[in-house]
Amino acid sequence: xxxxxxxxxxxxxxxxxxxxxxxxxxxxxxxxxxxxxxxxxxxxxxxxxxxxxxxxxxxxxxxxxxxxxxxxxxxxxxxxxxxxxxxxxxxxxxxxxxxxxxxxxxxxxxxxxxxxxxxxxxxxxxxxxxxxxxxxxxxxxxxxxxxxxxxxxxxxxxxxxxxxxxxxxxxxxxxxxxxxxxxxxxxxxxxxxxxxxxxxxxxxxxxxxxxxxxxxxxxxxxxxxxxxxxxxxxx
Numbered sequence: 001x002x003x004x005x006x007x008x009x010x011x012x013x014x015x016x017x018x019x020x021x022x023x024x025x026x027x028x029x030x031x032x033x034x035x036x037x038x039x040x041x042x043x044x045x046x047x048x049x050x051x052x053x054x055x056x057x058x059x060x061x062x063x064x065x066x067x068x069x070x071x072x073x074x075x076x077x078x079x080x081x082x083x084x085x086x087x088x089x090x091x092x093x094x095x096x097x098x099x100x101x102x103x104x105x106x107x108x109x110x111x112x113x114x115x116x117x118x119x120x121x122x123x124x125x126x127x128x129x130x131x132x133x134x135x136x137x138x139x140x141x142x143x144x145x146x147x148x149x150x151x152x153x154x155x156x157x158x159x160x161x162x163x164x165x166x167x168x169x170x171x172x173x174x175x176x177x178x179x180x181x182x183x184x185x186x187x188x189x190x191x192x193x194x195x196x197x198x199x200x201x202x203x204x205x206x207x208x209x210x211x212x213x214x215x216x217x218x219x220x221x222x223x224x225x226x227x228x229x230x231x232x233x234x235x
Contacts (some may be wrong), residue, residue, distance in 0.1 A: 022166030045071035047144030063118030112148030
């Protein structure tokens with residue numbers, strides 16, 4: 001995933017508080033963790049389908065069933081965060097993706113815990129001749145729980161670094177906006193004050209009333225010429 005510079009606004013993004021659709025900066029190895037999540041999600045999806053097919057969904061309903069839901073959700077989420085920035089960047093919103101990462105962490109925690117719980121439960125009936133399919137379901141749940149735990153760790157890593165990238169981008173965008181406002185205010189001066197080169201007219205006080213009811217116009221003081229320096233007496 002290509003990262004944008006956090007200090008400058010990108011085209012099509014909002015410049016208020018970093019709430020735009022820019023892709024935050026992430027480490028270079030981030031994409032390889034995404035590929036690992038795709039592989040682990042497919043494995044858990046297959047394991048959940050196998051477990052449900054062996055018992056017809058009656059015994060491992062919530063364990064394998066919830067893992068199946070999580071796998072489908074993860075597939076849609078990964079397709080969105082990998083393909084939308086490339087083919088439809090105008091629909092990309094990083095805070096929505098951050099929320100999707102958080103939900104993925106929660107769903108995978110519940111999924112691998114549920115698969116492990118049902119694997120432990122099925123281990124009691126795995127060798128029964130009346131429930132031959134439970135042994136296969138037990139193996140599928142155990143494998144799904146192991147790979148699901150690895151996928152949960154992978155999503156914890158991506159959530160942490162994606163959140164750090166969003167925070168750095170938001171702080172950088174807010175700092176850029178503050179710098180632009182300060183520079184503009186310093187160049188334009190105070191609001192409502194227009195500085196021109198023309199001198200303002202002098203203040204002319206109002207005439208004072210006289211004792212006879214009229215008004216006396218104040219006369220300006222006469223300008224007294226400065227005397228020239230006197231010359232010394234030469235004999």
